[in-house]
Amino acid sequence: MTSRYDSRNVFLNFNPKYDKLLDERNVNYVEQYTTPRFVYPTAEQMSDLNIIRDVWKQGDRYWKLAYKYYNGRSDLWWVIAWFNKSPTEGNISVGDTVLIPTPLNKILEIYGY
Numbered sequence: 001m002t003s004r005y006d007s008r009n010v011f012l013n014f015n016p017k018y019d020k021l022l023d024e025r026n027v028n029y030v031e032q033y034t035t036p037r038f039v040y041p042t043a044e045q046m047s048d049l050n051i052i053r054d055v056w057k058q059g060d061r062y063w064k065l066a067y068k069y070y071n072g073r074s075d076l077w078w079v080i081a082w083f084n085k086s087p088t089e090g091n092i093s094v095g096d097t098v099l100i101p102t103p104l105n106k107i108l109e110i111y112g113y
Helices: 016-025 062-069 074-083 104-110
Strands: 010-013 030-033 050-055 097-102
Touching (some): 016 030, 050 062, 062 074, 062 097, 074 097, 074 104
Antiparallel strands (some): 050 097
C-alpha cells in the first residue's frame, strides 16, 4: 500500500519544550515525521498525465474522489489534495473545479512513491 509517509524521514524529538508532555506519557522522546517537500509536476511531467475535472459538490470529500477515481483507494486522498495545492477540503467551495491526475502510477512516480 502506498502512503504519503513512505518517503518521509522520522526523527526523535527531545526538545525540552515537550518535557511535561513526555513526562505525562512516560516516554523520553517523540518520533516525528519530517516536513515534506511539496513539488508540483513540471510541464514535461504534466504532459504524461490525464487530468480529470470534477466539480466540487455538497458532501464531496477528497477520500470520496480518490475512491471513485483511484479504484477504491480512498487512502490516496492526499494525491488529489497535493495536486490541487489545497491541503484540506476547507479550502474548496461548492462549484470549484478539482483536478484529478491520472494515471495513478504516473502521479505517484512524480511524487516519489
